[in-house]
Amino acid sequence: MYILTADEIRAVETDCFKYYSTEAELMLKAGTACAESIIEKYGDSLVNSSVAVLCGNGKNAGDGFVIASLLYAYGANAKIVLCDKEPEIAEPLKYYNEAVMSGVPVEFFNNSVLSADYIVDCIFGIGFHGEARSPFDKVFETVANSSATVISVDTPSGTNATDGSACKNAVKADFTVAISTLKFCHVLPPSNALCGEIKVVNIGIPDDCYNDDYATAIMIDDIKKLIPPLEYNSNKGSNGHLLCLCGSYKMPGAGVICCESAIRSGVGLVKLTVPKSAYPIVASHLVQPIFNPVEESNGMYSEKAIDEISNDMQWASAIVLGCGMGVSDDTRKITEFVLKNSKVPVILDADGINCITLSIDILKDVKVPVVLTPHPGEMSRLVSKSVEEVQSNRVEVAKDFAKKYGVLIALKGANTVVTDGETVFVNMSGNPAMAMGGTGDMLSGIIGSFVAQGINPYDATKAGVVIHGLSGDNASKAISQRGITVFDMIDRLGALMSEF
Numbered sequence: 001m002y003i004l005t006a007d008e009i010r011a012v013e014t015d016c017f018k019y020y021s022t023e024a025e026l027m028l029k030a031g032t033a034c035a036e037s038i039i040e041k042y043g044d045s046l047v048n049s050s051v052a053v054l055c056g057n058g059k060n061a062g063d064g065f066v067i068a069s070l071l072y073a074y075g076a077n078a079k080i081v082l083c084d085k086e087p088e089i090a091e092p093l094k095y096y097n098e099a100v101m102s103g104v105p106v107e108f109f110n111n112s113v114l115s116a117d118y119i120v121d122c123i124f125g126i127g128f129h130g131e132a133r134s135p136f137d138k139v140f141e142t143v144a145n146s147s148a149t150v151i152s153v154d155t156p157s158g159t160n161a162t163d164g165s166a167c168k169n170a171v172k173a174d175f176t177v178a179i180s181t182l183k184f185c186h187v188l189p190p191s192n193a194l195c196g197e198i199k200v201v202n203i204g205i206p207d208d209c210y211n212d213d214y215a216t217a218i219m220i221d222d223i224k225k226l227i228p229p230l231e232y233n234s235n236k237g238s239n240g241h242l243l244c245l246c247g248s249y250k251m252p253g254a255g256v257i258c259c260e261s262a263i264r265s266g267v268g269l270v271k272l273t274v275p276k277s278a279y280p281i282v283a284s285h286l287v288q289p290i291f292n293p294v295e296e297s298n299g300m301y302s303e304k305a306i307d308e309i310s311n312d313m314q315w316a317s318a319i320v321l322g323c324g325m326g327v328s329d330d331t332r333k334i335t336e337f338v339l340k341n342s343k344v345p346v347i348l349d350a351d352g353i354n355c356i357t358l359s360i361d362i363l364k365d366v367k368v369p370v371v372l373t374p375h376p377g378e379m380s381r382l383v384s385k386s387v388e389e390v391q392s393n394r395v396e397v398a399k400d401f402a403k404k405y406g407v408l409i410a411l412k413g414a415n416t417v418v419t420d421g422e423t424v425f426v427n428m429s430g431n432p433a434m435a436m437g438g439t440g441d442m443l444s445g446i447i448g449s450f451v452a453q454g455i456n457p458y459d460a461t462k463a464g465v466v467i468h469g470l471s472g473d474n475a476s477k478a479i480s481q482r483g484i485t486v487f488d489m490i491d492r493l494g495a496l497m498s499e500f
């Protein structure tokens with residue numbers, strides 16, 4: 001599924017109008033597809049309920065007039081609420097007139113929308129930018145105070161389809177019906193939090209109106225083809241050797257979580273090379289990996305462990321470095337040693353990332369694929385920008401960094417962005433329950449496991465983020481969003497792998 005900017009979807013529609021369809025035909029299809037989705041979701045509860053279809057001055061309102069007619073015909077007490085004025089553009093005007101002719105009531109915006117059961121938000125679509133000008137500021141404030149179920153058509157009004165920004169009191173939807181494709185407001189903060197459940201409806205724009213260089217949303221079906229079935233004659237050697245350089249005296253759990261996630265996602269053998277004082281703790285929680293307790297300093301890897309680590313590196317088919325490792329002069333030296341000397345792909349997470357923020361150019365000399373999995377705070381340190389700047393430019397920041405340093409990036413957070421600097425993928429699984437300590441260690445373990453099994457690092461990263469999010473979704477459904485632990489997610493991970 002593509003993710004487009006406002007200009008990109010406009011170019012697609014322009015091509016469609018040139019060769020295949022009139023604007024009025026496409027608007028009718030869009031409005032009809034949205035009405036059908038609303039009826040499919042809310043069904044009989046719409047009948048005799050009050051539905052206020054709020055319409056602005058653009059073409060999003062055109063969809064709204066079609067929707068109002070269809071919901072009215074379905075038996076809802078649907079009315080058109082004009083937020084500013086009667087339509088002036090030809091296509092919306094056509095469907096407005098048709099709605100009026102079929103008896104759909106029309107009123108100008110007033111506080112009666114506060115008592116509506118449903119608000120259908122056709123105030124703005126992809127044409128919105130900046131802060132809401134009068135009278136729309138007042139409209140947004142009123143919608144924000146209503147207790148109606150809010151359905152946004154194409155985009156939640158007040159969000160910017162291209163950069164995901166949102167104006168004051170932008171509409172917060174329960175359900176968003178996106179027309180033709182996703183737009184960036186559906187996947188970038190803060191507007192992604194305003195969409196509620198998202199459904200994309202196909203309105204029949206032919207494939208040849210699209211290019212193939214758009215950002216792409218990744219879901220379970222997209223990654224099924226990336227994970228090959230196990231070989232009938234496989235053995236523990238042929239399913240990969242993952243070396244985890246994770247954990248410390250103060251953060252032993254990171255090693256436990258990373259290794260267990262790797263095992264649950266299919267790797268043949270895991271070795272956890274860990275500072276000595278963390279060994280009793282990790283070994284009491286994990287029995288399946290091989291352990292190598294090594295020299296430490298202040299509970300973290302000591303520089304003296306480099307020879308042992310070097311030996312372990314010869315054994316590995318992939319390395320995860322950094323979860324719960326701690327930052328010290330010694331762990332910095334170890335991180336640089338691993339990056340410079342590894343002959344297999346390295347997944348660099350957490351303190352592994354923090355260890356290179358002062359010597360970041362080292363990435364340019366690394367000969368093997370490197371996957372960095374920063375959260376926005378780690379990314380902000382890597383690029384010397386504030387977290388806010390990172391979050392308001394997630395795609396560009398991740399893409400530019402990946403391109404500059406020749407690495408793969410999974411920029412975590414809701415809708416994790418995965419990029420190699422050329423192409424961009426955005427994850428659609430996961431939920432806010434996953435915003436807790438330990439989930440990052442789990443992600444690194446899954447990606448490391450897939451890479452060790454021979455999946456190319458880019459595909460392994462895409463598959464890892466999707467499956468990680470699904471583990472969070474399944475655990476939250478079974479328990480609760482607030483109540484899950486990362487081990488509830490790991491428990492579901494094993495079962496989830498039956499999908500592949």
Ligand SMILES: NC(=O)C1=CN([C@@H]2O[C@H](COP(=O)(O)OP(=O)(O)OC[C@H]3O[C@@H](n4cnc5c(N)ncnc54)[C@H](O)[C@@H]3O)[C@@H](O)[C@H]2O)[C@@H](O)CC1
Nearest residue numbers: 023027030058059060124125126127128129131132133154
């Ligand atoms: N091109 C087409 O024929 C189709 C368009 N479709 C719909 O049309 C939408 C896009 O239509 P438009 O391009 O007309 O855009 P919008 O319907 O989003 O609205 C554009 C209007 O909003 C005003 N506006 C923008 N920012 C504002 C602000 N901050 N304060 C106050 N007013 C502001 C503009 O001046 C303009 O009048 C899509 O999202 C989709 O819903 C669909 O019906 C499919 C077909």
Ligand SMILES: [K+]
Nearest residue numbers: 121124153155
């Ligand atoms: K809208």
